Amino acid sequence: MLTVHHLGLSQSERIVWLCEELELDYEFKRYERIGGKGYAPPEYKALHPMGIAPVISDGALMLGESGAICDYICGRYGDGRLTPGPNHPDFADHLFWFHWCNGTFMATLMGGSVIQLAGTDISASPGAAFIADRTARAWDMIEARLGEAPFFGGRVLTTADIMMVYGLTTSRAMRGTSIDAFPNVRRYLSDIGTRPAYRRAMAKAEPAMEPVLT
Structure with missing residues (x-):
């Protein structure tokens, strides 16, 4: 039986959404963070050697x-849905955004978060300009x-969207980032919110x- 182990306020919301889009029969288990927005509980960390979600x-x-x-869920249970094949005109774009999400976007955002968790003012960090430039880009x-x-x-919609939306919604809310200057992002999230x-x-x-769509 496929089971999604979801840690509250984490990237694992992506996998719940994926299973719902594919209308799969799956088991859902939710784990609360210690102190609400704190660390994962011991029982979640014990699931996988890295101790992180998803x-x-x-x-x-x-x-x-x-x-x-x-990739595993789509390959095993997706029947070709949400993943354009190599002959599809969107294949390359899908691949780029699917991998760019965690490879560049979330990594950049996490870079700033790590500096702040270390107790350092990001504006005073030697890497601040680098992170700010990459974030703006x-x-x-x-x-x-x-x-x-x-x-x-x-x-x-493809799994590129499944990957990207967390960074534009829940993760953005935790960072307090505004999307007022991005009308295309606002349109997109409005569309996602109707699904x-x-x-x-x-x-x-x-x-x-409530989903953070504005």
Whole structure:
């Protein structure tokens, strides 16, 4: 039985959404952070050697890492849905945004967060200008992409969107980032918010929080 182990306020909301979009029969287990927004509880950390979200189990398999989990679920249960094939005109764009999300975008955002967690004023850090430049470039790329196509992967929703939306919503809320200057992002999130599967997923993943779509 496919089980999604969801840690509250974490990237594992992606996997809940993926399962809802694919209309899969899966088990959902939610774990509360220690102190609300604090660390994962010991029972969650024990699931996987890295001790971080997301994690799924499927029979004897225990698998971590958002991208790997998306590929596994789509490959095993997706029947070709949400993943354009190599002959599809959106194939390359889908691949780029799917991998760019955690490889560049989330890594850049986390770089700033790590400096702050270390008790350092990011504005006084030697890497502040580097992080600020990469962050600005990332948001400009996102805005430009969503002016070119309705979804990150192209014409229709793909796992590139499953990956990207967390950084534009829940993660953004925790950082206090405004999207007032990004009309294409606002349009996109408004569209995402109308998807029944996304609403179901967020109601399961974060029942005490309205999806952060503005």
